[in-house]
Amino acid sequence: MRYFLSLFIIVFIFSCENDSITDISNSIDENLTLYDLSWQNSSVSTNQQLTIQIGDTVRWTWDSGGHNLRSTSGVETFDSGFIDSSPGFQFQWVFTQIGSTQYVCDPHPNTMFGTITVTE
Numbered sequence: 001m002r003y004f005l006s007l008f009i010i011v012f013i014f015s016c017e018n019d020s021i022t023d024i025s026n027s028i029d030e031n032l033t034l035y036d037l038s039w040q041n042s043s044v045s046t047n048q049q050l051t052i053q054i055g056d057t058v059r060w061t062w063d064s065g066g067h068n069l070r071s072t073s074g075v076e077t078f079d080s081g082f083i084d085s086s087p088g089f090q091f092q093w094v095f096t097q098i099g100s101t102q103y104v105c106d107p108h109p110n111t112m113f114g115t116i117t118v119t120e
């Protein structure tokens, strides 16, 4: 009897801990957002404007052609490097600084550029 009582208490404690761990991870995930943008030499990538919250991720997906994605000014610094003719390639960045960051594709500066603004 004592054995079963001990077993019951141990199982009960473990189930409580698991519940609280799950709750914490769920609440963190709910507050973070993944934004998808297209990165191609056309109007869909011209003057992209996006306002996100701190900790959110922006993910750009390459279309046809060769492109890079490089920050030019602002609070964040990133550079995908030049990716040649790889449709479906993805570059993503987690934004952790409050403020705006401008970015561009160096081969196509007139059609491929944008600004990500991060708020609290």
Ligand SMILES: [Cu+2]
Pocket: 040, 041, 066, 067, 068, 105, 106, 107, 108, 112
């Ligand atoms: Cu480009």
